[in-house]
Amino acid sequence: MKSSQIEQWLQGSPVLKNLPVEVVVEIRSFAEKQVSRIHELVKIGMALSAEKQLDRLLEMIVSEARRFTNADGGTLYIKSEDNVLEFMIIQNDSLGIRMGGTGKKISWPPVDLQAADGVENHRNVSAHCALVGKHVNIDDVYRADFDFQGTKEFDATTGYRSKSMLLVPLRDHEDEVIGVLQLLNALDSASGEVVPFPPHEIEDVTSLASQAAIAITNARLIRELENLLNAFLQAIAAAIDEKSHYTAGHVARVADLTERIALAINKAEEGRFAEVHFSDDELDELKMAAWMHDVGKVTTPEYVVDKATKLQTIFDRIDLIRSRAEILKRDVQLADCIAGVGEVGGAAIDVGTGLTLEEIGALLAFLEEVNIGGEFLSDEKIMKLKEIGAITYQENGQAHPLLTEEEIDNLSIRKGTLNQAERSVINNHVTLTMRMLEKLPFPRKLSNVPRFAGMHHEKLDGTGYPNGLKEAEIPLQARILAVADVFEALTAADRPYKPGKKLSESMKILGFMVKDRHLDGDICDLLVESGLAEYYGCQVLSERQRDNFFWKGEEVSLACSPEDQLKCLQGRPRESKNS
Structure with a gap:
């Protein structure tokens, strides 16, 4: 009206x-x-x-209740599962106190609703209000029947004078008391003097408390559902990590590094990211995408994920080649004996090999070396593999190739241990990740999780997968996730096909990938300038992997003392735009 x-x-x-x-x-x-x-x-x-953020909501409840009643101070208690009243918010204008919520942490002990023997605590006014579920209006706490010893000690310490007090229980939708709102020292609007809380305000404050209780219940419910979703998805991610002992911890490390990069962007005051700021919801969305980026690997066969050597399937087929080499050696030794050679291992008599025992041993050593995946296999070695593939051995009167065509193809893999078919299976995990996540009804603030998670293998030059997106089509969040994923993979000490690289090697490769326009150079620069690369090196990498590295021609020294790490997280010094 x-x-x-x-x-x-x-x-x-x-x-x-x-x-x-x-x-x-x-x-x-x-x-x-x-x-x-x-x-x-x-x-x-x-x-x-x-207001959906619980800490800010609790602060707002006390602030608005104080403003509504012109109270100098206010305290909000929430009933815990331990049957105590926890201090959540403490405010006092005269003393300039702001504790709890987004302010200073409250260290005061909670208020017991019951004594150790189970007797209800009606001596404390806040506990009494919660226990009886009714308001309490006191004109002067120094003259009240309740135990205000703690209040008097607080006043003696601060010089404050607590006087009028109004306490109202907070009831949820099931009429259960979930907390207590306590207002202190109502002030006369004209004189500023402390006056009793008017009786006619009690109903209004009770109405406000009811709204507050419903808002708290809703916010807690939302938070609990979000926590459940996060825990459930993280459990799935952990299960996928544990599917292979080689990748255990990968997802957690990528999620942590992704969040740290995003927070570093929020702190950036210069350069490309000066105007970029991720909200809390956007940070949650990005971190969720990081936790889910490999969920599609749930369908990837373990022998592919765990393929430690080029010939590995259910077992490492290098053992078959060793057996064939033994047959070759047997034939040479047999030929030596037949020829009457006194010392086994001399010049071979042609039995279809034309090889000596030493040459067979050297060939086997070469095959064992090539079987271990590396960064690059030269054309000369691939040619040598084909020559070895032409060698035959005798079994049951028939000639068999020392290497099958499939074995030659696998041993000829230039990088890593996966052949093209296996690489396609691995790459398909991104497509499956997107399909699986798109079926989940994410809330609106997490709606981009499938998109970000499904883009972490896209490259700025358009050669990535699954969709070959160009630079303009890849959002910043997906680029952050891509850098975190690559950096973790380069430094990971638990990969089946390689030991973890030193920090200097990893940063050198990152530099090449930036030059080839596979990764976002500004994000990689930030990784160094913010101190994250140094922090990661000291906190995550083994001592063997920790070393100084070069970035853009400048050496970055790795210092792992606690003081140095604090400096790392505060960021490396940057040049001013005006310098």
Whole structure:
């Protein structure tokens, strides 16, 4: 009801027409105040409903209740599962106190609702309010029957004088008391003096407390559901990691590094990221995508994920080649004996090999070396593999090749241990990741999780997979995840086909990938400038992997003392734009 509506009601009332003017003025003033308070309650309720972040919500409840009652101080208690009242928010304008929520942490012990023997604690006024579920209005706490020893000690320490106090229980939708709102020292709006809380305000504060309780319950429910979703998805990610002991911890490390890079971007004051800031919801979305980026590997065969050598399937087929080499050696030894050679291992008699024992041993050593995946296999070695493939051995009177075509193809893998078919199986995990995540009904603030998770193998030059996206099509979040994934993979000490690279080697490869436009150079620069590369080297890498590295021609010294690590996380010094 607006002021004009009140005036219209007053003028149209036959009863009020016969009353003295002074009375009508009082009625008008009272009606306007009541309407104003109702409007305030509605506005507060709308504000509480809109705030989903629990810490800010709790602060808002106390602030609005204090403003509504003109109280100097306020405290919010929440009932815990341990049956105690936890201090959540403490505010006092005169003392400049802001504790709990987004402010200073509260170290005060909780208020027990029951003694050790199970007797209810009615001596404490906050506990009494929660236990009986009714408001308590005290004109002067120094003259009340409750135990205010703690309040008096606080006053003695701070020079404050606690006097009037109003406590109201917070009830949820099931009428259960979930907390207590305590307001302290109502101030007269004209004189500023401490006065008792007016009885007519109790109903309004109780209404506010009810709205607050519902808002708290909703916020806690949302947080609990989000925690459940996070825990569930992280459990899936951990299970996928544990599927292969070689990749255990990969997802967790990528998620942690992804979040740290995003936070470093938020702190950037210069350069490309100066105007970029991720909100809390965007950070949650990106971290969720990082946790889920390899979920598609749940369908990838273990022998592919764990393929430690080029010839490995269910077992390492280099053992078959060793057996064939033994047959070759047997034939040479047999030929030596037949020829009457006195010393085994001399010049071979041609039995289809033309090889000596030493040459067979050298060939086997070469094959064992090539079987271990490396960064690059030269054309000369591939040619030598084909020559070895032409060698035959005799078994049951028939000639068999020392290497099958499939073995030659696998041993000829230039990088790593996966052949093209196996690489396709691995690459397909990204497509499956997107398909699986797109089937989940993510809330709106997490709606980009499938997209970001499914783009972490895209490259700026368009040669990535699964969709070959160009630079402009890859969002910043996916680029961050890509850098974190590559950096972790390069330094990981638990890969089946290679030992973890030193930090210097990893940063050198990152530099090449930036030059080839596979990774975002600004993000890689930030990895160094923010100190994250140094931090990761000291906190995650083994001592063998820790060394100084070069970035853009400048040497970065790795210092792993606690003081140096603090400096690392504060960021490396940058040149000013104006320098």
